[in-house]
Amino acid sequence: MIVTDVTSTPLAIPLERPFHWRSGAQRGANLVLFAVETDAGVTGYGESICEEPAAVVAYGRLMAEAFVGRSPGDVEAILQTLWSEGRWRFTPHWSLQVLAGIEVACWDALGKGLGVPASTFLGGRVRDEVDLMAFPQGDTAAELAAHAAELATEGYRVVYVKVGRDGRDDEEVVAAVREAIGPTPLLRVDANEAWDVPTAIDAIRRLERYGIDWVEQPVAAGNVTGLARVRRSVDVKVAADQAVHTASELRAVLEHEAADAVVLGHHETGGLWRLRQAAALTEAHGVPLNRHACVESAISTFAGLQVAACVPTLTIGNQVMHQLLAEALVTTPLPLRGGRVTVPSGPGLGLELDHDAVERARARHASDGPYRTLERSAR
Secondary structure (H helix, E strand, C coil): CCEEEEEEEEEEEEEEEEEEECCEEEEEEEEEEEEEEECCCCEEEEEEECCCHHHHHHHHHHHHHHCCCCCCCCHHHHHHHHHHHCCHHHCHHHHHHHHHHHHHHHHHHHHHHHCCEHHHHHCCCCCCEEEECECCCCCCHHHHHHHHHHHHCCCCCEEEEECCCCCCCHHHHHHHHHHHHCCCCEEEEECCCCCCHHHHHHHHHHHHHHCEEEEECCCCCCCHHHHHHHHHHCCCEEEECHHHCCHHHHHHHHHCCCCCEEEECHHHHCCHHHHHHHHHHHHHCCCCEEECCCCCCHHHHHHHHHHHCCCCCECCCECCCHHHECCCCECCCCCCCCCEEECCCCCECCCCECHHHHHHHHHHHHHHCCCCCCCCCCC
């Protein structure tokens, strides 16, 4: 089986409600759907998250040259070609984000061609079910608490809340959510690099009384020593997210003992293969892995489940965000109620693409352009 072509389609999909986090409010998802076509007549799909789809399409077109004419299973060799012959390494975070969509599509195509799930190529499954987080949405503490209460009644074991937002009282939000969900579910908060070190320590100490399981990325991604200092100064666990996108960044966090957990997804690592390798590195250091999610479609959730099924040290409450989108890109059901999801066993990623939905998202992007990240920016 040989890759004959790689095509890309820019998409714009509205969210059911605005998504609020420390950088603003997002009202829609900008994605690029990559399709890897093969001489065996099968096509694999993957997606890249982005701010501007046109930039991903242009960059992806150049990256695709390393894939055409190769087997979709030659991922390691293709990556070696990309990183040694191109200038992609000069902008690693951006390059990995673009690459992820093409790499995932390769595993989907290979699995479809051979009639096996993509997890077959990632070490094989150690679990058939993955536990996902509850992710309450809203702007105010009351709105977040009300949605959290609804989700808690469904049986979720982990509730996840954004903090560090300008003009919002983090303690008010966390206190309201904790009261709404009761004492049993784990409560995790994510500051998305909002604080400097002293502020992070003070903020976390104020939130400790509400039974926080962990605080995700409280300080800037590049401040590994600061992250380690925060971890030593508080009684709550600290998770690293933006600090661990590349292999060298992950190694630095682990060697500095700066995190109790690593939150990482395939959009950050450049695909499923490197994510699986990162999971092995965290396991060697005795640090568990939590699957990271972005504003993405279910295509990414299906892909993430394939690798999550193969990670022995996977946490509960793995991240999921495709449910925020107002329209799905797949016809394959993926029920989230209660958070425990069976890993699809169909070939490749185990999904069927909704081509009509893709066309609507393509037409929306063509007519209206991409969504803007911040509420204060007009679309």
